[in-house]
Amino acid sequence: MPEIIKKIRPISDYLPSGSFPLIISGPCSAESEEQVLETARELAKLPQVVAFRCGLWKPRTRPGDFEGRGEEGMEWLKKAKLETGLPVAVEVALPQHIELCLKNDIDILWIGSRTVVNPFSVHEIAEVLKGVDIPVLVKNPVNPDLLLWIGALERLYQQGIRKLAAVHRGFSAYNSKPFRNLPIWEIPIELRRLLPGLPVLADPSHISGNRKMLPHVAQTAINLSFDGLMIESHIHPEKALTDRNQQVSPRELEILIGNLDLPKKGKEERTEDLGFRIEDLRSRIDELDEEILDLMASRMEIVRKIGAQKKELGMDTLQLERWRQVVEDRLKKGTSKGLSRHFLMKLLHAIHEESLRIQ
Numbered sequence: 065m066p067e068i069i070k071k072i073r074p075i076s077d078y079l080p081s082g083s084f085p086l087i088i089s090g091p092c093s094a095e096s097e098e099q100v101l102e103t104a105r106e107l108a109k110l111p112q113v114v115a116f117r118c119g120l121w122k123p124r125t126r127p128g129d130f131e132g133r134g135e136e137g138m139e140w141l142k143k144a145k146l147e148t149g150l151p152v153a154v155e156v157a158l159p160q161h162i163e164l165c166l167k168n169d170i171d172i173l174w175i176g177s178r179t180v181v182n183p184f185s186v187h188e189i190a191e192v193l194k195g196v197d198i199p200v201l202v203k204n205p206v207n208p209d210l211l212l213w214i215g216a217l218e219r220l221y222q223q224g225i226r227k228l229a230a231v232h233r234g235f236s237a238y239n240s241k242p243f244r245n246l247p248i249w250e251i252p253i254e255l256r257r258l259l260p261g262l263p264v265l266a267d268p269s270h271i272s273g274n275r276k277m278l279p280h281v282a283q284t285a286i287n288l289s290f291d292g293l294m295i296e297s298h299i300h301p302e303k304a305l306t307d308r309n310q311q312v313s314p315r316e317l318e319i320l321i322g323n324l325d326l327p328k329k330g331k332e333e334r335t336e337d338l339g340f341r342i343e344d345l346r347s348r349i350d351e352l353d354e355e356i357l358d359l360m361a362s363r364m365e366i367v368r369k370i371g372a373q374k375k376e377l378g379m380d381t382l383q384l385e386r387w388r389q390v391v392e393d394r395l396k397k398g399t400s401k402g403l404s405r406h407f408l409m410k411l412l413h414a415i416h417e418e419s420l421r422i423q
C-alpha cells in the first residue's frame with residue numbers, strides 16, 4: 065500500500081462542518097467584484113456550502129477565450145471571505161499563482177485537470193508548496209490514468225502537504241456524450257480503495273457540462289458515498305464568461321441539494337436486526353465470490369489445455385467464429401437471467417482477454 069495513506073488529514077480538520085453533504089461552491093471564474101460578492105453572499109446562506117471556490121486564472125482550450133481576471137480578483141475574494149466567513153479556494157497552475165494566493169491569504173488551493181496531467185508542472189507546484197500548511201485539492205488528470213492522479217498526490221505529500229483531497233471531475237474522451245467528461249466511476253472508487261484515508265470529492269459540474277444532468281451526477285456521487293461535492297454556481301449563470309451551460313444559480317443549487325436523496329442518518333440507530341441481515345447477506349456473497357473464483361480458475365485451466373492443442377495443430381490463438389458464438393450465446397443466456405448487456409460484454413471481454421494472454 066502506498067506510503068501516502070498514513071498521514072492524510074480528514075477533511076473535517078480544515079473545513080468547517082456544515083450540513084451533509086459537504087459542498088464547495090462558487091463560480092467557474094471571478095468576472096467582476098459584484099458577481100463574486102453576490103454569488104458568495106447567496107451561497108453562504110446554504111448550510112451545506114463550507115467553502116467558496118473561484119477561478120482567477122483559467123486554462124482555456126483556445127487563446128483569446130476569457131482567461132480570467134488574475135491577480136485583480138484577489139481583492140474581490142478577500143472581500144467575499146471577510147463578508148461571508150467562507151474559506152476561499154483558487155486553482156493554481158504556476159508557482160507565481162501560488163505565491164499570489166499565499167500572499168493574499170487564500171485558504172485552499174486546487175490543481176486543475178490540465179495541470180495534473182503534467183508531472184513537471186505538479187513537481188514544480190509541489191516544490192513551491194514545500195513546508196506550507198495549506199489544503200490542496202487535486203483534480204483527476206484529463207485522461208483516465210489512475211497512477212498519474214496518485215502520482216500527483218504523492219508529489220505533494222512528499223513535500224509535506226497533509227491536507228490533501230482528490231476531486232473527481234470526469235475524463236476527457238472523443239465521444240463523451242451524454243457527459244462533458246466521462247465519469248468512469250470505477251477510477252475514483254479504485255483510488256479510494258488504494259488510499260483509504262484520502263477524502264475524495266466529486267465535481268458534477270465538469271462531469272455533466274450542463275445543468276440538466278447535474279442532479280443525476282450529484283446523486284450518483286452521493287450514492288457512491290463521496291466525501292463531498294464541488295459544484296459551480298454563478299449569480300447569473302446565463303451570463304457566465306466560462307462554463308456557462310453547467311453553472312447554476314445559488315437558488316438552483318439550493319433546490320438541487322433539497323432534491324438529493326440522502327442516506328439515512330445515524331447508522332448506529334438502525335436496528336441490530338438490519339445489521340445481522342446485512343452480515344448474513346455479505347457472508348453469502350463471500351461464498352459466491354469464492355465459487356466464482358474457483359470456476360474462473362477451472363475455466364482458465366481448460367483454456368491453457370486448449371492453447372497447447374492449438375499450438376500442436378498450428379491453429380491461431382484467436383478463433384473469431386468461436387468467439388462470436390460464445391458472445392452471442394452468453395449474451396442471450398445472461399440477459400435472460402436479468403444481467404445487463406453492458407455488464408456481460410465487459411465480463412466476456414475481460415475473460416477473453418485473459419484467455420488470449422494465457423494461450
Ligand code: PEP
Pocket residue numbers: 092119123175176177178203233270
Ligand atoms: C474548474 O474547476 O473551473 C476547472 C477548470 O476544472 P477542471 O480542471 O476540472 O477542468
Ligand code: MN
Pocket residue numbers: 092093296306307
Ligand atoms: Mn469550470
